[in-house]
Amino acid sequence: MSIHPGMKMLAAVVVLFLAVGMSDSVILNKCELKQQLQTGLTLPPNMTDVLAQIVCHVQLTSNFNTSAIKTITESKNSGESHGPRKGRSAKSQGKNKGRPSSKVTSPPHLESAEDKNEVWTLYGLFQLSDHVVCNSTQSHSLNLCGLTCNKLLDDNISDDLACVQVLINKMTAVIPDPKTAKHIRKMISLIYQPECVNAKASTYFADCP
Template sequence: MLAVVVVLILAAGLSDAVILSKCELKQQLETGLNLTLPNYTDVLAQIVCHAQLSSGFNTNTIKTIPEPKEPNSGHGSRHRRSPGGKGNGRPSSKVTPPPHDSSEENEVWTLYGLFQLSDHVVCSSTQSKALNLCGLTCNKLIDDDTSDDIKCVQTLINAVTAPIPDPKTAKHINEMLVLIHQPECITVKATSYFANC
């Protein structure tokens, strides 16, 4: 009887999670994004590659990491995430924190959903002061509806490609991009990456 109760609790905790395939996410992004960038199909492949490596295409992924630093800030480079588990039945990873600097305390950032978007930049949570660029509560990024996640990615693309981005917004977006940057995805080409779609 106890085993049945445990299985029901675990199933309820994971019920909102959806794990997409590469081809499903590609199709959803093609429908939901308005990419006017040169080589937009390769950019699309890079976005899907990022989702694959950072969340495993799982819409319910939550990770916590130390606050990232912009590459030119002189505070170190991106640290590699390693798999692990933490709370709420959701996958989680931690980053090895940078060496302790007593002059500056790092905040913790929480990354949400399919694209691992930060609570300090795109959504609001009770745990952080947020820019809330996408005007969402962070829980909207971990449900099975990917349309708001995709709209948020579009908002980020628009903010980054704006002729004169707001300096504060640009700083936070750049910090988040450093954080989620997947070097393996930079050279991805749509023709080979989406060959099976």
């Protein structure tokens, strides 16, 4: 059975589209990320183990996938994170980038005070929040890094590194607005995973050249 030339062309276009889409997602390893952090970040002298702590965070949350996306629920009252909410595994992040799964919410008149929590979508290698560092269509954002959130999902991590640098700088800055300060503290607390607090560069990167 012969195949119509138009079908061949359509198949070729689909294959090309898939190849381009897949090329946007990269899986790094901790040694590669360490190298990029060393050249892309400026850290105070007393923060020698911060690189290990940041890379440990990346390993636990995005598994070094530059296109990882997940959602968490943040309590407006306590600032607690209530864990992943319909998040996608890192292996499937190359699909539907920048389009978080739809969320079903109750009508406003049926919501109680406890129900009115914030749903944060976390983007990319460092799992940065759309409420704090970047702008998405899903939420109002401080947009500290002046980015659309899709910029945190490609294989170019230079803007991701610049955004992490902004957060590091904010750690020592005076922030007069309480709401802004609260959101920044939440974002920084997500980067400093409890499991990574005691990570030491000398041991965590022991197998790196």
